[in-house]
Amino acid sequence: MVEKRRPIKVREAVNRLMTFSSSGSVENISIEESYGRFLGEDLVADHDIPLFDRSPYDGFAFRSNDTEGTTRNEPCELEVIGEIGAGSVFTSRVGKNQAVRIMTGAQIPDGCDAVVMLEEAKEIDRSGKNMIQVRRPFKSGDNISFKGEDTKQGTVLASKGTYINPGVIALLATFGYKTVPASKKPTIGVIATGSELLEIDEPLQPGKIRNSNAYMICAQIERAGGIPLYLGQFSDDFDTCFQQVEDGMKKVDMLITTGGVSVGDYDYLPDIYQKLGANVLFNKVAMRPGSVTTIAEKDNKLLFGLSGNPSACFVGFELFTRPIIRTYLRCEHPFLNKVSAVLGNDFPKPNPFDRFVRGQLTIEEGRLIATPAGLDKSNVVSSLAGNSLIVLPGGTKGYQKGSNVKVILLEDQAGTSFENFTI
Numbered sequence: 532m533v534e535k536r537r538p539i540k541v542r543e544a545v546n547r548l549m550t551f552s553s554s555g556s557v558e559n560i561s562i563e564e565s566y567g568r569f570l571g572e573d574l575v576a577d578h579d580i581p582l583f584d585r586s587p588y589d590g591f592a593f594r595s596n597d598t599e600g601t602t603r604n605e606p607c608e609l610e611v612i613g614e615i616g617a618g619s620v621f622t623s624r625v626g627k628n629q630a631v632r633i634m635t636g637a638q639i640p641d642g643c644d645a646v647v648m649l650e651e652a653k654e655i656d657r658s659g660k661n662m663i664q665v666r667r668p669f670k671s672g673d674n675i676s677f678k679g680e681d682t683k684q685g686t687v688l689a690s691k692g693t694y695i696n697p698g699v700i701a702l703l704a705t706f707g708y709k710t711v712p713a714s715k716k717p718t719i720g721v722i723a724t725g726s727e728l729l730e731i732d733e734p735l736q737p738g739k740i741r742n743s744n745a746y747m748i749c750a751q752i753e754r755a756g757g758i759p760l761y762l763g764q765f766s767d768d769f770d771t772c773f774q775q776v777e778d779g780m781k782k783v784d785m786l787i788t789t790g791g792v793s794v795g796d797y798d799y800l801p802d803i804y805q806k807l808g809a810n811v812l813f814n815k816v817a818m819r820p821g822s823v824t825t826i827a828e829k830d831n832k833l834l835f836g837l838s839g840n841p842s843a844c845f846v847g848f849e850l851f852t853r854p855i856i857r858t859y860l861r862c863e864h865p866f867l868n869k870v871s872a873v874l875g876n877d878f879p880k881p882n883p884f885d886r887f888v889r890g891q892l893t894i895e896e897g898r899l900i901a902t903p904a905g906l907d908k909s910n911v912v913s914s915l916a917g918n919s920l921i922v923l924p925g926g927t928k929g930y931q932k933g934s935n936v937k938v939i940l941l942e943d944q945a946g947t948s949f950e951n952f953t954i
C-alpha cells in the first residue's frame with residue numbers, strides 16, 4: 532500500500548521553501564550586456580545631475596533684475612556680449628544690462644539668473660551694437676535647469692535587484708558605469724524523466740510523446756532570469772536517474788526534474804531524494820494543478836521535483852522555482868504580480884484545492900477580464916500559452932462568469948491584448 536501524502540497549503544509550502552532561498556554573488560558586466568539583468572548593488576549618485584545650472588532652451592541668458600518693470604510697450608534692451616554653445620563655458624561675468632546668446636544644454640554664465648527663449652526676444656541693432664529687447668519681467672530662476680534638480684548627489688538611483696531596463700541603462704550611462712554590478716544568474720539544471728519521452732525531432736511512435744516540458748522549463752528559467760542547463764531526458768530507470776541527478780547537482784546552483792514524482796511504479800524521484808540523503812520540504816501541495824510538486828534540499832541546493840504533467844509542471848515552476856530564482860537575483864519582490872479581475876467564463880468544476888487556472892487577461896471597456904484557457908486538465912498543453920494564472924480558491928462550489936478573481940501576471944506581457952496604444 533502506497534503511503535498517503537499529506538497536502539500542505541500553497542502559502543505554507545512557499546514559506547517553507549523561502550527559508551531555503553539565498554542570493555547569489557555579484558559580477559561586473561559591461562553596460563552593453565546589462566539589459567535584462569538585475570542590479571547586484573544599490574547605485575548611489577556620486578555627483579549632482581545636472582552638474583551645473585544649464586539652459587533648457589536656445590535663447591539669451593541675463594540678470595532678471597534688468598527686466599524689472601518691463602512691459603510689452605516698454606521693453607528693456609540688453610547688449611549681447613557673446614555666445615555660448617552646449618559643451619562650452621562662458622568665462623567672463625555678465626554685467627548689468629548685458630546678455631549672452633546661449634544654446635540648449637549650455638552652462639548658465641556667471642551673473643545670469645534667467646533665460647529668455649529665442650522666439651520671445653527681439654534682436655535689434657543699436658549703432659552697431661547687437662541688442663535684444665525683452666518685453667516682460669523675468670524672475671530669478673526663470674528657464675533654468677538647476678544643478679542637482681534631476682538627481683542629487685547621494686540619492687539611490689536604483690536599488691539592488693532592480694531589473695535593468697533601457698531607462699536604468701540611461702541612468703547607468705549618465706553616472707559613468709562602463710561596467711555594471713549585476714547579480715550573477717543562477718545556473719539551473721533540467722532533467723526530464725520518462726520512458727515515454729521522445730526528443731522533439733524524433734518521429735512519433737505508439738505510446739510515446741514528445742518531451743515538451745524540458746523546453747518549456749528552460750524558457751521559464753530564462754524568463755525568470757536564470758541560465759538553463761538542459762542535462763537530458765532519461766528513461767524510468769532508477770540507477771540512471773539517480774546518477775544523472777547526483778552528477779547534475781554538482782554542475783548547477785539548483786536542479787529541476789520533471790516527471791516521476793507521483794506514486795506510480797516508475798515514479799523514482801522520492802527514492803532518489805532518499806538515497807541522496809536530501810531533506811524533503813514537502814511532497815504534496817493543496818493546489819491544482821501541481822499537487823504532486825515535491826521540493827527537496829541537499830547541501831544548500833534545491834531540487835525541484837516538478838510534475839510530468841505539462842500544466843502542473845508549468846504552475847509548479849511559476850509558484851515555487853521562480854521566487855527562488857528572483858531571490859538569488861536579489862529582487863526585493865520575488866513573487867509574480869497579482870491583479871483583481873472579473874472572470875470571463877463560468878468555471879463550474881469545484882475542487883477542495885486552490886486552483887491556478889491558465890488563462891488570458893484582457894481589458895474590455897476598461898475592465899480586466901480573466902478568461903480560462905481551454906481544457907482545465909493538468910496533462911493539457913494547449914492551455915499554457917496564456918498570459919496569466921487565475922486563482923480560484925478551493926471550496927465546494929464552482930465560480931460564475933462575472934465573479935471577482937485574483938489573477939497572477941506571468942510577466943512577459945508581449946502576447947497580451949490589452950488596449951492598444953494609439954494617439
Ligand SMILES: Nc1nc2c(c(=O)[nH]1)N[C@H]1C(S)=C(S)[C@@H](COP(=O)(O)OP(=O)(O)OC[C@H]3O[C@@H](n4cnc5c(N)ncnc54)[C@H](O)[C@@H]3O)O[C@H]1N2
Pocket residue numbers: 723724725727728740741742743744745789790791792793794795798820821822823837838839840841843909910
Ligand atoms: N494513484 C495516483 N496517481 C496519480 C496521482 C496520485 O496522487 N495518485 N497524482 C496525479 C497527478 S495530480 C499528477 S500531476 C500526475 C503526476 O505524475 P508525475 O509527476 O509523477 O509525472 P509522470 O507520471 O512521469 O507523468 C505524468 C504525465 O506527464 C507526461 N510527461 C512526463 N514528462 C513529460 C515531458 N517531459 N513532456 C511532456 N509530457 C510529459 C507523461 O507522459 C504523463 O502523461 O500523476 C497523477 N497520478
Ligand code: MOO
Pocket residue numbers: 818819820821822823824838840842843909
Ligand atoms: O499535480 Mo496534479 O497536476 O494536481 O493534477
